[in-house]
Amino acid sequence: MSASAQNQAVQTGRITRTFIYVFLLVASLFYLLPFFIMLVNSLKPLSEITGGNMMALPQTWTIEAWGAAWSTAQVGVEPTGLRPYFWNSIKMVVPAVVISTVLGALNGYVLTKWRFRYDTILFGLMLFSCFIPFQIVLIPMARILGMLGISGTTTGLILVHVVYGIGFSTLYFRNYYAAFPTELVRAAQIDGAGFFQIFRRIMLPSSGPIIVVCVIWQFTNIWNDFLFGASFASGSGAPMTVALNNLVQSSTGVKEYNVHFAGAILAALPTLLVYIVAGRFFVRGLMAGSVKG
Amino acid sequence: MAQASDVDFKTKLQHWIPKVVLSPSLFLVLLFVYGFILFTVYLSFTDSRILPSYGWVGFENYSKLWRLSHWTTSLTNLGIYAFLYITICTGLGLGLAIFLDQKIRGEGILRPIYLYPMALSFIVTGTAWKWFLDPGIGLEHTMHLWGWESFKFDWIKNRDYAIYTVVIAAVWQTSGFVMAMFLAGLRGIDSEIMKAAQIDGASNWNLYRRIVIPLLRPAFLSAFVILSHLAIKSYDLVIALTGGGPGRATELPATFMYSYTFTRNQMGIGASSAVIMLMTIAAIMIPYLYAELKEKK
Amino acid sequence: MGFLDINNVTKSYGNVEVLHRVDIAVEEGEFLVLVGPSGCGKSTLLNMIAGLEDITSGEIGINGRVVNGVHPSNRNIAMVFQSYALYPNMTVGQNITFGLEMHGVPKPERDKAMTDVAKLLQIEQLLDRKPGQLSGGQRQRVAMGRALVRDPDVFLFDEPLSNLDAKLRVDMRTEIKKLHEKLKTTIVYVTHDQIEAMTLSTRIAVMYQGYVQQLGTPKEIYDTPANLFVATFMGSPAMNIMPARVAVVEGRPHAVVQTSEGGEAQLPFSQDNMAAWDGKEILLGIRPEAITDPDGADRKSNNIVALQNRIVVTEPAGSDTFVTTTLGGKDVISRLRADVSVEPGQLFDFAVNMEKAVAFDPQTEARIEG
Numbered sequence: 001m002s003a004s005a006q007n008q009a010v011q012t013g014r015i016t017r018t019f020i021y022v023f024l025l026v027a028s029l030f031y032l033l034p035f036f037i038m039l040v041n042s043l044k045p046l047s048e049i050t051g052g053n054m055m056a057l058p059q060t061w062t063i064e065a066w067g068a069a070w071s072t073a074q075v076g077v078e079p080t081g082l083r084p085y086f087w088n089s090i091k092m093v094v095p096a097v098v099i100s101t102v103l104g105a106l107n108g109y110v111l112t113k114w115r116f117r118y119d120t121i122l123f124g125l126m127l128f129s130c131f132i133p134f135q136i137v138l139i140p141m142a143r144i145l146g147m148l149g150i151s152g153t154t155t156g157l158i159l160v161h162v163v164y165g166i167g168f169s170t171l172y173f174r175n176y177y178a179a180f181p182t183e184l185v186r187a188a189q190i191d192g193a194g195f196f197q198i199f200r201r202i203m204l205p206s207s208g209p210i211i212v213v214c215v216i217w218q219f220t221n222i223w224n225d226f227l228f229g230a231s232f233a234s235g236s237g238a239p240m241t242v243a244l245n246n247l248v249q250s251s252t253g254v255k256e257y258n259v260h261f262a263g264a265i266l267a268a269l270p271t272l273l274v275y276i277v278a279g280r281f282f283v284r285g286l287m288a289g290s291v292k293g
Numbered sequence: 294m295a296q297a298s299d300v301d302f303k304t305k306l307q308h309w310i311p312k313v314v315l316s317p318s319l320f321l322v323l324l325f326v327y328g329f330i331l332f333t334v335y336l337s338f339t340d341s342r343i344l345p346s347y348g349w350v351g352f353e354n355y356s357k358l359w360r361l362s363h364w365t366t367s368l369t370n371l372g373i374y375a376f377l378y379i380t381i382c383t384g385l386g387l388g389l390a391i392f393l394d395q396k397i398r399g400e401g402i403l404r405p406i407y408l409y410p411m412a413l414s415f416i417v418t419g420t421a422w423k424w425f426l427d428p429g430i431g432l433e434h435t436m437h438l439w440g441w442e443s444f445k446f447d448w449i450k451n452r453d454y455a456i457y458t459v460v461i462a463a464v465w466q467t468s469g470f471v472m473a474m475f476l477a478g479l480r481g482i483d484s485e486i487m488k489a490a491q492i493d494g495a496s497n498w499n500l501y502r503r504i505v506i507p508l509l510r511p512a513f514l515s516a517f518v519i520l521s522h523l524a525i526k527s528y529d530l531v532i533a534l535t536g537g538g539p540g541r542a543t544e545l546p547a548t549f550m551y552s553y554t555f556t557r558n559q560m561g562i563g564a565s566s567a568v569i570m571l572m573t574i575a576a577i578m579i580p581y582l583y584a585e586l587k588e589k590k
Numbered sequence: 591m592g593f594l595d596i597n598n599v600t601k602s603y604g605n606v607e608v609l610h611r612v613d614i615a616v617e618e619g620e621f622l623v624l625v626g627p628s629g630c631g632k633s634t635l636l637n638m639i640a641g642l643e644d645i646t647s648g649e650i651g652i653n654g655r656v657v658n659g660v661h662p663s664n665r666n667i668a669m670v671f672q673s674y675a676l677y678p679n680m681t682v683g684q685n686i687t688f689g690l691e692m693h694g695v696p697k698p699e700r701d702k703a704m705t706d707v708a709k710l711l712q713i714e715q716l717l718d719r720k721p722g723q724l725s726g727g728q729r730q731r732v733a734m735g736r737a738l739v740r741d742p743d744v745f746l747f748d749e750p751l752s753n754l755d756a757k758l759r760v761d762m763r764t765e766i767k768k769l770h771e772k773l774k775t776t777i778v779y780v781t782h783d784q785i786e787a788m789t790l791s792t793r794i795a796v797m798y799q800g801y802v803q804q805l806g807t808p809k810e811i812y813d814t815p816a817n818l819f820v821a822t823f824m825g826s827p828a829m830n831i832m833p834a835r836v837a838v839v840e841g842r843p844h845a846v847v848q849t850s851e852g853g854e855a856q857l858p859f860s861q862d863n864m865a866a867w868d869g870k871e872i873l874l875g876i877r878p879e880a881i882t883d884p885d886g887a888d889r890k891s892n893n894i895v896a897l898q899n900r901i902v903v904t905e906p907a908g909s910d911t912f913v914t915t916t917l918g919g920k921d922v923i924s925r926l927r928a929d930v931s932v933e934p935g936q937l938f939d940f941a942v943n944m945e946k947a948v949a950f951d952p953q954t955e956a957r958i959e960g
Contacts, residue, residue, distance in 0.1 A: 012395055012497065020392045027389060028406045031469065034421040035409075041424075053438045054424070054431060103318050114311035122319060124586055129326040131578045133526050135550040135567040137329040139336060139560060143345065144325075163325040166318050183675035186642050187736075191689030192663030194303075195310040201688075205679035224414035226529035231555070241416045245533055248420050257424060264420040268413045275412035279405055282412065283473055303661040304641075 042066065042261035049257045065258035069266055073259050075247050076235070082263055084236065085243035089223060092154050092239055096161035097218045103162070104169020104214060105207065109199055111170070112177040113185045123174060130167035137164075138231055145232055152237050160232065161222045168221075169214050172285070176210040177203065209281070216278055217285035220271045240267045330571065337565035343558040354565040364566065367544040370456050374545065375524035377460045378467075383516055385464065386471025387509075391501060393472070394479045404476075407469035415466065419533025422462040423449070455535055455542040459527075462534055467523065471516050478512035479505065518581045522574050546570050593618035593776055594639070594744050599648035601634055609634055609800045611648070616744075616793075619774045625787035626797035627823070632780045633748060635797075639778060640746055641665050653743045663692065668737035669746040672753065674729045676721035676736075683708075683717040686735045707739045727758050734769070747779040751786065763789060784824045788812065796820045814948065818955040821875050821948065827925075830881070831950070832918030834874040836867040843867070845874045845949070850900040850916040851937075860893045860945045861960025872958065873950040878912065880943040881924035887941040897940045904932050913938070 012020070041049050042065050044058040052059075071081035111123050141160060145151035150159065180203065188198045229239040238246070244267045248260045275282050337355070340348040358364050389407060393400055410418060425431045428447040436444035448454035482505060490504045528547035535543040537552075546566055554563030592615030601609035609631045616622050624632040637643040639650055641662035649656050657665045668689075676685050686707060687700040695703075708714045711731045721729060730750065737745055750766075751759045767790055770777055781787055787794050788808045796803045796811060796819075804816035815821035821829045834845040837856070843864035844856040857874075880888075887894050902921070903914040911926045915938075924940060932938060949958045 011491075016497075017395070020395055020397070024389070024392055024397065024403055027385075028403055031406050031410060031465065034418075034425055034465065037425055038421050049430070053435050055435050106314050107318050110311040110315045116312065120586055122315070124582060125327070126318070126322050127582055127586075128575075128578060129322050131522050131574060132326065132330070133547065133567065133570040133574055135528075135547055135563075136333050136571045137325065138551075138567070139345065139554060139564060140329040140332040141325070163321045166322060170318070181673055181675065183671040183673050184677060186637075186640075186662075187669065187671060187675035188677070188688070189307075189642065190640060190662045190667065190669050191736075192692035193688070195307060195314070197692065202677055202679075220412060224416075226414065226416050226532070227551075230532075231551075241414050241529070244414075244420070245416050248423075248533070249536070257430070260420060260424075264417045268417045271412045271414070272409065275405075275409055279408075283408065287474065287477060303664065304659055307661065 038261040038264055042069075042258050042265060044258055046254070046256055046258055065256070065262040066266075068256070068259045069247070069262035073247055073256070073263065074250060075243050076238075076250075078236070082240065082243050082247065082266055085238055085240050086266065088154060088233075088237060088243075089240040092157045092161065093219060093222050096158045096165065096222050097215055099158070099162045100165035100169045100218055101211065101214050103166055104171075105173045105204075105211070106199070107166070107170040108173025108175075108177045109203055111174050112180070113182060113198075113203075114195070123170070126167045126170050128167075129164065130171065134164065134227055138227075142232065152233055152235065154233070154237060157228060157233050157237075157239065160228050161218075161225065164228075165218050165222065168217060172210055172214045172217070173207075176207065180206065209284075212278065212281045213285040216274055216282050219274060220282070223271050333564045334568055337561060337568050339561055341560035341564065343560065345560065350561070354561040358562050358565050358569075361562075363541060363544065364546075364549060366541050367546050367549040370543060371525070371545050373456055374460055374463075374527070375521060377457070378463050378524050379517060379520045381460065381464045382468045382471045382520055383513070385468045386516065387475050387506075389468070389472040390475035390479055391505075393476060404473070407472050409469070410466045411470045413466065415527075415529035416533045418462055418466050419530050422458070422465070423534050426458050426461075449535065450539060452539050452542040455539055459531055459534060459543050463524075463527065463530055466530070467520065471520070474512050474516055475509060478509045482508050514581070518577060521577050525570055525574050592616045593620075593653060594622075594778065595649070595651035596635070596639070597649040597651065599635070599638065599650060600646050601631070601638060601643070602646045607646075607800065609638075609646075612802055614795055614802065614805060616776060616778065618776055621770050621777045621779065621790055621792045623779045623781060623787040623791035623794045624797055625781055625784055625794055625824075626803075627782060630797040631800040632782075632797045636746055636748055636778060636780045639744070640667055640669050663689075666740075666743045667746055668740045668742040668744075669748065670733045670737050670750045672749040674721075674733040674750075674753075676729055676732055678721055681718050681720055682713065682724070682732050682735075685721065685732060686717075686739050689736065689740050703739050707735045710738065711735050726754050727762065730754065730762055734766075738773075743776065745775055745777045747777065749781055750779075752781070752783070766790060784826065788824070794824075796823060798823070813946070814957065815875075816957055818873065818875075818950050821950070821957070825877060827878050827912065827923045829875045829877050829948075830917070830920070830922040831873050831875050832920045832922060833952075834872055834918055834949075836864055836870055836872055836949075838865050838868045845872070845944075845947070847874065847918045849897070850902075851898075855897050855899075855917075857895050857897070857942060857944050857947070858893065859947070859949070859960070861949070861958075863960050864949060864958065867949070867958065871952055873952050873955075874918070875948045875950060876922075876942065876944075877946060878923045878925040880946040881922065881940050882943070883926045883930045884939060884941040886927040886930070888943050888945075891943045891945045893944040895942045895944055897942050898937055899940055901932055901934055901936050901938050904934055915940070 037054055040057060041054055043061055043063065045060055045062055045064065048059060069082055071083050072079055073081050075082060075085065111119050142151065145156045150156035184202055185198055188202050193201060224241060226241045226245065229242040233239060234242065244263050247263050336345055338349060338351060340346055340350050393403065397403065426449040428434065428450060433444060433446045449458045486504065487500065490500050495503065526547060527545055528551070531537055531543050531545055531548050537544045537548045547570070550563050550566045550570065553559045553566065594616040596612055596614040599609065599612045600607060612635060614622070624635060626632050634643060638645050641657065641660060645658050649658055651657065652665055652667065677688065680688065683704055686704050690700045690703060708717055711734060713728065713731050713735060716724060716728060716732065721732065724732065733750070751762055754762060763786060779790060791808055793805065793807055794811050795805045798819050804811055804820045811820060811824055815824065818831065822831065832847060834847045837844050837846050839856060843859045843862065845859060847855050847857060849855050884896070899915045899917065901913050901915055905912040906928065909928055911928055911930060911932065913924050913926055913932055915922050915924060926932065950956065951958055
């Protein structure tokens, strides 16, 4: 997507251009509106929401709902707020991201620089695992986690996310290393470097961008996961997404919309932050995961 | 000459280390993906209810499954949902990409705005849209307050229209991503081809219809594959947005599988529905991946 | 047995044999060039010497030791790659000493070796830079420095000049030659450029379709090519090949060739054994510089024949003028002195040096020995 490749050829008339700008602006309203509403209403007292207009700015600005969502709201049976679940997610995401990225980097290195018979088939098997509907593994996964004694624990979820994250992280590193000159590896071999020395001294120092892409992708995916969290870690071990859903769906008492909105934003915050800080890499990850790179 | 055994060791090591390094991942994938698939396929032929059981019942679960109106409803819903989701996302994504490619001022601001929903969890998206579409508090209510008393938008509570609200929320989440894919495709087109077409006298409309869009074929294919597999896997969004309701109006195979397996204790039927989901995705993904990997060699 | 001994070596991928029974013995201090078009197997052979590819059958020996199955780093070789393969994250100095570091050479010795090599190649001022900051020629030097510092038994060069522009390529070519003459090391050098092969080598192996077509000194390869492929691949412009018939006239074998005017020219062979081919069809090969203007003809030759033929195209190249004419129904290029004035369409008296002519068997395409 280099700027020089931008097409310089298309000429558009004034009316067409106006139409294009209007269309693009309306579209941006469509994308911004839901989040805007969440944000605005999370800053209102409940009475203003039920009685008033959701588009209106708060008459009384308050961060009470945020405090409630974070530490006092009823999630499931306990009035703990989302805080413990936020930490659950962190404790799950960090190791899962690290492990799956390390494995992906090693796999990508082997699959491009130490090729052997049938390596493409093995990669195909790993790649396909990215796309399976996870319903197909839910039942046996529940049994295995039970047998290992880690069902309902963060450790169990880490295992699950590592396993189903390997495909994507391998894909990223394989595509990246495929473009890495093999002659460098050969030169290092002649220089006497072994498998791990080449990886550490030659490959890793040049892998910065793809590590960022992979970490962001895995982080977003694992943080946002709901299916595995809901299946294997309900109760106090649940991750943020599951807790948010419990908060929002709880049928007891008055629906505290402002708390729900604050909770939703809290759940979205880490990934949004990553997106804002490293959007470039986020997009690159999306593309590599789809158009293969 | 003296060190012959030494040197052989290094070469041998070099031969084995890569395979040893790959093997843990391979083991995990073979067991947790392919082993589990086989296990679930096996379960789909058994009389498993609340727990796995190993009484062989042949295709009974499958025939039961296809007789369940719950399942056929969820398949119909998936059909409607997937068709609209893929079509609208592709159309909207392509439109936005083409418009953004006209040297638009503020592209750097607009692009991230279109794309940010992709960073959100479907649960967050569902929560946001749930209240926005709720007639009692959301859009309809707001319009009434603004004086448009006759405005009616209660799709989310309406059995006949609820599935379209899932489409709206899903399109909101993913269309920016499709836009990014098409934009990358557009930027990859050789500008000399465009200039040549203009010298040949092609209007903008013909330029895009006859030259540019056909050149975007690979992007269309990728978009289709990605969107269709996302559609089949859609689960979180429905749970957060409608919970499958009202009634069964927004049940999809993914929610069907979950409820039959874990809340209705019909594991055999749940497993058979998962197998059908897998086969559908495999029918789309395997030819695609095969072509991709073959090309690369 | 040579210093580098390639003994009956073959290479197969699956059932496809890509390199067929290669036998080359390289003496110590020799500069062997493997030359051929892409896909001929020359790089595969080089990689097998380096240990980067397995040997399917046969043996490779370096300095008296069979190295089949020996790790590349333990063969005492060094290699210069086409892309230079400099580690982008290390400085020039680290690049040069990485191999020593991997072999456990202590830092002071490494630094000394690095300084010596840097001085030899005149790259002392570059030692702290990263490869990305260097020009093509500088990278080339660093790559050679990395090879030199190992003080190996054999240097392997894999098309080291093909990424340089034309001018720099000629300079570096001279420099490699100087280096070889100074250090007297054994070198195996792969290229597809026949001029590099001719100028650098002490011996050339011309390869095509997985076979060594001919192994010999540059002069042998140029003057007595083993077959049609070698004849046309080596030399620029390529050797002219034209159909001819052998006729013994007055006891001496002649090549009878159709001229541009429809007549037949009789060109006497210098090789007497061509009489055995009396009446048969052959392919006659004459290099452009052996078809000249009479004043430009080789004075030492005993077999200059006059030949009148029509000029089709003239291409003045500054130092020479190349003229295209038709012999035996083929376009034939001749090389005249630059100041001969010629016009297209003109009938011209050429002087053909038949001492340098070679004949090929049209069936086997092998040169007819003489």
